Amino acid sequence: MLRFLRRALFFAIVSFLLAAGVYLTTASFHERWHGFVTGELAQHGVHLDFERLAINPFGGLVARGVRVYNDVSKRHLVASVDRLNLDVDFGSLVEGRVQIEGMELLHASVALPVDPDRPDLTVIELKDLSARALLEGRRLEIRHAEGLLSDGLHILISGVLELPAPSPDQQGMSADQRMNLMREHREQIQHGLDWLARFRAPHVPTLSVKVSGALERPDEIKAELLFQADGLAFEDYVWNELVAEAEYDGGFIDLKRLHLRDHLGIMDATATWRLGSDQLRFRLTSSADLPGLARAFLNNEGLREVVFYEAPQLALEGSVLLKKKSPDDMLPVNVTGSLDCGRFGSRGEVFNSLSLTLGATPQGIYVKDALLKHKTGSLVLNVMHHQEMGFKAELLLRMHPTVFLPFVLLPKTREIIQRFEFNDDSQVDVHVSTAGPKLNLRESPTSGHGVIRNFRYKGVPFESAEMDLAFLGDIQNYANVKIQRPDGPAEAELVFVNDDDNEKWLKLVNVRALADAAGIVRAFAPKVADQIERYRFSAGTDVTANGVIGYKGNPQLNDYKVAFKNPVGGAHYVLWDEDYPITAPNGEVHIVGNMLNFDFNGRLFGDTMHAKGAVNLTPGVRGYDVVVQAGRFPYSVFGKKLPFEEVRAEVRNRDGLARIDIAADVLGGDMTLKGTLNENREPNSYDGELRMNALSFHKFAQVYSPGNESVGDISGHFKFAGRMNDWKTLKGGGALIIVNGNLLALPVLGPLTPIIGAILPSPIKGYNVAKKADCTFEVSDGFIVTDNVEAESSAFRIVSRGNIDFIRDDIDFNAEVRMRGLGILLFPVTQLLAYKGSGTLKDTRWSPRIFGGGNNDERKPPTEQELREAQRIGGNPAKPRVNASPPKQKALFGN
Incomplete structure (x- = not known):
């Protein structure tokens, strides 16, 4: 019986519990207690609704499908929670009252719409959220809250919050005001999360938040935040360590510490900002890789070209303006600072250091005492750009300007820099200043002074150059120029350059050089220098240049003169490939358009010399x-x-x-x-005629046969044609006449005269004086050929024919001699008065034909056809060839 009672009691208790459990999980329990729970929470200022309410077997109530609203109207959704555990007093629950003592979330998901009016749009999600909060009156104590915010941020929250008053009559922020403030904060949170999603990290960054304040007055809520991340990477930039500590107090954000560490160094910063304010104040010091950070976030390829070998030191202090006060503002900042960095490289150039101080306001910026050092020297720069004060800059350049060539984009600037060549001994000292209404160098007048040593300009070497500088747009002005070249000094009153694309020209005013005449001119007019260089003036020649030179395809603007003078020096003049030295050169070159006119005086072979002319410099002409x-x-x-x-x-x-x-x-x-x-055509062909008139036979003999001088004269002509540097192509013909000349002085026949004189009665005065000697001749294939050399003296008459191989200097002549008025028989053998000539022009050898003679290796003379062509060119009448033969016996006695 007792056993039966125990079983019956146990069955009743189990049945009751099962029935209670079934009841507590039915809609009847939800409908009965839904109002009690929402009403109780509304008393604490928490307005929510849920889809289902049940008792947790382990204690408390479980609300599912929870929706939290901004106010009692439940028009604006604040958050959605899939499951919320409520700690309740079961004693009160049995009595029909709901007294909530706390709330708990276990691995819950929370959705926070960015715009409560449009909860279907962007939503901030909290996943795997576990939280424990105690509710005591209007005081909500968050003991612990931990979750994952949008998969990108591990968040920890704790703190104490005062819940809104249940009565709308109580003072505080209205529901609409709270809604607007929440919307603004959530938008900023969403922007931050979107930005954070661009990063990569081996571990999820952590954000710890500690809050306090009244939810009824969200603008007065206080929060302490701590953000930590290791190995946070964006593209190719990595933060090895990132720590940020901040406080939020009623809309005022105080970034107490921002600490970054990368491969180069660290950056520490502080900042303050009030929500809604247009100004953020900050202070920053850094030895980190700021260009790397900037190129990662600004996506600037130019910054990627900068490589730092030492950590740059940056210090900045000021404020950032979040809203422009004027559309004309230059930069939204009020900032001052300094930069110091060691070795860095870019585009193949390595710089030793860079230091500067800077400042910026919305109205302008300035850089002061900027010092850039390079192995070739240094650059000092001060620059200001202001809306009202305009643009001003001062530059002191003491490094090679070619260092900046990889960074110059303007073609004109590159072209100017490329004119210069520097070496290890080169020195640059250029000081210029500029000012203008706007940041536009072309519209800002620039002036200064420069000294450069040991350099080349357009390939021309200079030991030094000093000048005053002035620039405006395409105009360049170089005044008071003093130049020292290796061969002497030079100076210029003014060099005025117009570099306009449509009209490029330069004007020279009193450019003067006591140096290589072509050298200084080559820097401005290379073509003229080529012409002057041909004269090879000696050092110390005084050269002056004046006028306008067009360049870059504008020769029509040319109108300038280059004058030169050296009373004690020398020059050279090349004529027909012969180089002639000239003393005391004096003259000028005048270029107008493409025409080069020259007028040149000097002394040549101890007498006067003058050359004048014009050359067309047009390409292809x-x-x-x-x-x-x-x-x-x-x-x-x-x-x-x-x-x-x-x-x-x-x-x-x-x-x-x-x-x-x-x-x-x-x-x-x-x-x-x-x-x-x-x-x-190649080789060059030529033709012409040479004429001689009454040359003194006496002077002729002094040159060619000293000791055989006599009176008389020589006349003749020669018409010819041929090709340069090919004597075998020379063809033509002519005639030669000698009157009252000494036969001993004649080429070829001269050595024959003494032989004839040896067989004459002695003495016979004047036997060697030719009353007349003449001949016609042809030139062809390297030979001079004649058939009718006739020389007549008072004692005899010579008839000769033959050829001269002037290429090999070889002669082959036959001669016949007839006596005049002697009346005697000289020899019974007629061949003794027929002669054979051989040898060379300078050493002609004659012998009687009975003994033979001639050269054994003679080159064959021209053919009949070749001689007829020579006769046609020379204008000689065609005549038959006469074979050389011994004279007849009767020819020996004269006429």
Whole structure:
């Protein structure tokens, strides 16, 4: 029986518990207690609703599908929680009252809409949230709250909050005001989370928050925040350590400490900001890789080119303006600071250090005492840009400007810098200042002074250059220029440059050099320098240049003169590939457009010399005029220097076809040479005519046969054609006449005269004086060929024919001699008066034909066809060839 009673009691208790459990999980229990719970929480200022309420078997109530609202109207959703445990007093619950003592979340998910009016849009999510809070009256104590905010931030929350008053009549912020404030805070939180999502980290960063204050007055809530992260990375930049400590007090944010550490150093910063304020105050010191940080966040490829070998030291203090007061503001900051950094490199250049102080306001910025050091020197810069005061800058450059070439983007600036070449001994000292209404160097006048030593400009070497500088836009002005070149000094009153794209020119005013004449001019006018360089002026030549030079495709602007003078020096003049030294050169070069005009005086071979002409410098055009006059001009003819005097040579070239006209006095007579030279084909071809008139036979013999001088004169002409540097192509013909000349002085026939004289009765006065000697001749294939050399004296008459191989200097002549008026029989053998000539022009050997003679290795003379072509060119009448043969017996007795 007792056992039965115990079982019955146990069954009743279990049945009651099961029934209670079923009841507590049914809709009936939810409907009965829903109002009690929401009402109780509303008394504490917490307005919520939930989908289902049940008793937790382990104690308390469990609310599922919880929605928290801003106020009693439940129009604005503040948060959504999937599950909320409520600690209740079960004694009160049995009595039909609900007394909530605390709340707990275990691995719950919380959704916080950014805009409570549109909860379907962006939502801030808290996952795996576990929290424990005690509720005592209007006091909510958060003992511990921990969760994951949007998968990117581990958050820890603790603190004490005062819940809103249940009565709307109590003082405090209105529901709409609270809503607007919450919306603003959540937007900022969402922006922060979006920004944080861009980072990578091996561990989730942690944010610890400790709060206190009244929820009814959210603008007065206080919070302490601590953010910690290790190995936080953004693109290629990594923070090894990041710690941020901040306080929030009623809308005032105080960043007490921001500590960053990267591979170079650390950065520490503090900042303060009141919500809604347009100004954030800060202080920062750093030895971290700020360019690396900046290039990561600013995505600037230029910053990626900077590499620091030592940590840069940066100190900044001031405020950041979050809203522009004026659309014309330059920068939204009020800041001062300094920067010091050691070695760094960029675009292949390594700099030793950089230091500066700086400041910035919305109206302007300044950089003061900026000092950049490089192995070649240093740069000091002060610059200011202000809305009202305009732009001002001062620069002291003591390093090679070519260092900045990799950083210059403007083509004009690059072109100017590239004109210079520096070496280890080069020195630069340039001080310039500029000012203007705006930050535009082209519109800001710039002036200063510069000294450069040991450099090259456009390839021209300079030991030093000192000048006053002035720039404005495309205009460059170099005044009071003093230059020292390796071969002497130079100076200029003014060099004025217009570098406009449409009209590039420079003006030279009194540019003067006591140096290599071409050297200083080459820096400004390379083509003119090429012309002057041909003269090879000696050092100390006084050169002056004045006028306007067009460049970069603007030769039509050319109108300038270059004058030169050296009373004791020398120069050289090249004529027909011969180099002639000139003393006391004096003249000028005048360039107008593409035409170079020159007028040159000096002394040549101890007498006066003058050259004048013009050269067309247009690319692809060959044209020039040259007139040369010389009082004396020795020139080698047949191995002897002939003293040409009063020489006048005129050459005119049009499109490569040169016309030559030369006249001179020589050996007491005169000569002319006229012809053409075609430079349009290779080798150059030529043709012309040489004429000699009444040359003194006496002077001729003094040169070619000293001791055999006599009276008489020589005349002749030679028409010819050929190709340069190829004597075998020379063809033509001419004639030669000698009157009253000494036969002993004649080339070729001279050595024959004594042989003839040996068989004459002695003495016969004047046997060697030719009353007349003449011949016609042809030139072809390297030979001079004649069939009718006739020389007649009072005692005999010589008839000769043969050829001269002037390439090999070899002769082959036959001669016949007839006696005149002697009336005697000399020899019974007629061959004794027929002779054979061989040897060279200088050493002609004659022998009777009975003994043979001639050269054994003779080159064959021209053919009949070649001689006819030479006759056509020379203008000689065609005549049959006469074979050399012994004279007839009757020819020995004269006529």
